[in-house]
Amino acid sequence: MVAIGLRGTLLIWLSLLLALCLQVMPLADVWLMWRPDWLGLMLIYWCVVMPQRVGVLHGFVLGLLLDLIEGSPLGQNALTLSLLAFLCALLYQRLRAYSLLQQAILIFMLLGLVQLIEQWLRTIVGPFSIHLAFLLPSLIGALLWPWLFTMFQMLRRRLGIF
Amino acid sequence: MPSGGLLIKPLFSHGPVPGYRMLLCAILAFALMFAEHRFSRMEDLRAQMTTVVAPIQWAVSVPSDLLTWGSLALSDQRALVDENRRLREQLLTLSHRVQRMASLTAENVRLRELLNAAGQADMPYVTAELLSLDSDPFTHQMVIDRGRRDGAYVGQPVMDASGLVGQVTAVSAYSSRVLMLADANHAMPVQVNRNGLRFIVQGSGRYDTLNVMHVPDTADIREGDLLITSGLAGRFPAGYPVARVSEVVHDPGQPFARVTAAPVAQLQRSRHFLLLFPPPTVEPEPGDRLWDETFSLIEPPMELMQ
Secondary structure (H helix, E strand, O other): OHHHHHHHHHHHHHHHHHHHHHHHOOOOHHHHHHOOOHHHHHHHHHHHHOOOOOOHHHHHHHHHHHHHHHOOOOOHHHHHHHHHHHHHHHHHHHHHHOOHHHHHHHHHHHHHHHHHHHHHHHHHHOOOOOOHHHHHHHHHHHHHHHHHHHHHHHHHHHHOOO | OOOOOOOOOOOOOOOOOOHHHHHHHHHHHHHHHHHHHHOOOHHHHHHHHHHHHHHHHHHHHHHHHHHHHHHHHHOOHHHHHHHHHHHHHHHHHHHHHHHHHHHHHHHHHHHHHHHOOOOOOOOOEEEEEEEEEOOOOOOOEEEEOOOHHHOOOOOOEEEOOOOEEEEEEEEOOOOEEEEEOOOOOOEEEEEEOOOOOEEEEEEOOOOOOEEEEEEOOOOOOOOOOEEEEOOOOOOOOOOOEEEEEEEEEOOOOOOOEEEEEEEOOOOOOOOEEEEEOOOOOOOOOOOOOOOOOOOOOOOOOHHHHO
């Protein structure tokens, strides 16, 4: 039992760190807009599947790391990601009962909302105007969600982590 | 914690709704943002913490490094020979210029001595290499592989082979963050090389465009003018190329002419940079008066008064 718990923690943190790496991977300038919100997706997945283990504090720590890497104001991504985890903790029962398509739509709304808040925070501290293109990452994230969800469910079953 | 593989979990188990934790995190996040906005002490803390994520930054830059290395290893001989020839030609041109430069520098020193003007010393520098670009499409920053250990400091000017790139905004032990000219948060004083007119250049958020601010319609600035650093803000040393004016539009409905310029540095393509160490500016002593108050008006001669 302890071994399974340890394995689960390991898988959770490994996948979250991998998502963080994908999130900050240098890309060509044209492709930056089209990068899905990897970290947000991964966090939503674990919050929905294991709400007892992954929660707001995970979002906060990962957001802090993301802030440090991206050089954004310390606490900006921490706030948005912990908010995302919080929303998931409120919604996970409903989300589990949905079909994959409905889940994807809800994920789009969640990610879009969080991105919108991030843009607001950005305009508070800097002179940026809001582009509508900030919704693209959440749209692509929602399109990726069914595959990601199915893949990780299979992986979890294979490793015996519940 | 009931997380065994054999236990059947109820479908609608009510997990903890972490309202208090959310509140705590929100307060903490806002406190952090406020503190960073307000107190400069946070920069040290941030520098310390950035060292923690240095492994991630390094790991993330590995694939592109591998790709560069791979394309170099697999490139065919013809391309290498071509590149070699081009570099040789460039070397020849540059060494020709350097020869002229030597005599011009000597002449300049002599002239300055004649005029009793302050001498200009050569500027020390260290080279740096690009570690990662910012993954955020709304900002223009990059991380380079020189940090506090190499003497980098906040506000240090950064150049590439052809012109000014930007300035250092944050320094950690082994890497530092550079804000580029093109960022919308960046503005700097410049001078037109042709006639010495001074302007402010602000980034536009696009790599190929800078805005020259508050240009009167009558100012003598033309397409193709080279803008160089004026050294007035005390941050960038004077005389380094910044941008070339690409468009001048006079709109009668606007109070100022709209002037855009293209950066001379190859912001999107360079991988190697120079960190300059300009000599420290002379700070006025606390006792010094800014103006010489012994200055007084001289009465004009009586012949002129009549």
